[in-house]
Amino acid sequence: MPPIAESTPPVAPASLTAGINELKNVAQFIAQKLEEMILGGTLAPGQHLVQTDIATQFGVSRLPVRDAIKILERRELAVTQPRRGVIVRPLNLQEVADLYELRRLLEGHAFARSVKNFTAADIADVDAIVKRQEALTMGEFIQILDLDERFHIKLCCRCENEEIKSYLGKIWSRIRVLRALERDWEDWNKNSVKSHRGILAAIRAEDFKKARQLLEEGIDRAETKIAATVGELLKRSASTASGGLRHP
Numbered sequence: 001m002p003p004i005a006e007s008t009p010p011v012a013p014a015s016l017t018a019g020i021n022e023l024k025n026v027a028q029f030i031a032q033k034l035e036e037m038i039l040g041g042t043l044a045p046g047q048h049l050v051q052t053d054i055a056t057q058f059g060v061s062r063l064p065v066r067d068a069i070k071i072l073e074r075r076e077l078a079v080t081q082p083r084r085g086v087i088v089r090p091l092n093l094q095e096v097a098d099l100y101e102l103r104r105l106l107e108g109h110a111f112a113r114s115v116k117n118f119t120a121a122d123i124a125d126v127d128a129i130v131k132r133q134e135a136l137t138m139g140e141f142i143q144i145l146d147l148d149e150r151f152h153i154k155l156c157c158r159c160e161n162e163e164i165k166s167y168l169g170k171i172w173s174r175i176r177v178l179r180a181l182e183r184d185w186e187d188w189n190k191n192s193v194k195s196h197r198g199i200l201a202a203i204r205a206e207d208f209k210k211a212r213q214l215l216e217e218g219i220d221r222a223e224t225k226i227a228a229t230v231g232e233l234l235k236r237s238a239s240t241a242s243g244g245l246r247h248p
Contacts, residue, residue: 024067026060026064027064027065027067027068027071028068028071030054030058030060030064030065030068031067031068031069031071031072031075033058034049034054034068034069034072034077035072035075035077036142038072038077038088038177038180039141039142039145039176039177039180039183040141040142040180040183041180041183041184043088044088045088045089045090045091045177045233046087046088046090046091046237047087047088048084048085048086048087049069049072049078049085049086049087049088050085051065051066051069054068054069069086073086075173075176076089076170076173076174076176076177077089077173077176077177088177089174089177091177091178091230091233091234092230093227093230093231093234095174095178096178096223096226096227096230097223097227099171099174099175099178100175100219100220100222100223100226102167102171103168103171103172103175103219104216104219104220104223106164106167106168106171107152107155107156107168107171107215107219108212108215108216108219109164110156110159110161110164110165110168111155111156111159111211111212111215112208112212113158113159113160113161113164114155114156114157114158114159115155115158115203115208115211115212116158116208117158117160118158118203122154122157122158123200123203123204125154126151126154126155126200126203127200129147129150129151129154129196130151130193130196130197130200132147133147133148133151133189133192133193133196134193136189137189138183138188138189141182141183144189144192145176145179145180145182145183148179148192148196149172151196152172153168153169153172155199155215156168178226178230179222179226181226181229181230181233182222182225182226184229185225185229195214195218198214199211199214199215199218202214
């Protein structure tokens with residue numbers, strides 16, 4: 001009996017592979033631009049993401065737009081709601097309380113486990129992040145937001161519990177739409193840098209208890225201000241929906 005030839009998997013033509021990669025790149029580009037519009041306030045929480053409108057805006061077919069929206073959903077920036085379709089993640093006061101309670105518990109614990117393992121290089125990295133943030137203005141809010149997140153993620157980088165870090169990453173994704181509200185706060189970056197400098201000084205002094213306290217106080221301040229902002233925005237939205245009528 002002649003030997004049975006081994007089968008080899010079919011290889012996609014180079015043109016097909018290039019087309020798939022191009023489609024992925026277009027979807028990623030659109031997702032990035034939509035994310036910037038969400039964080040910058042051009043797309044508001046609760047606003048519909050209509051595929052045909054977005055396709056027209058970017059001059060593409062609906063296919064890469066569909067993939068871009070899926071990317072936004074994975075990043076927790078958009079959600080699908082029954083009978084409403086895909087919308088920018090809406091504001092919810094209870095969600096603010098729930099997510100910030102989780103953030104405080106997990107980030108404080110992760111930081112306490114991480115900071116004791118910090119190296120001189122880690123401290124230098126944290127310092128570099130703060131210096132870059134300090135050099136920016138509120139007109140560069142999205143860059144500031146990215147650096148602020150990098151600061152907090154770096155603080156927890158030496159935590160050896162990967163599950164905690166994974167859940168923290170999910171929380172940071174979930175609160176990104178909420179934190180985008182900080183773009184309208186006067187002196188937000190200045191106050192953020194001041195807080196970060198205090199934490200860094202405590203780390204350098206090896207006063208890890210104080211550093212954790214400062215970290216958690218900063219999280220509490222952010223929650224209080226975000227909750228107040230969300231409450232005000234929801235009140236305005238309800239007033240607009242009812243035609244602004246006041247009932248005795």
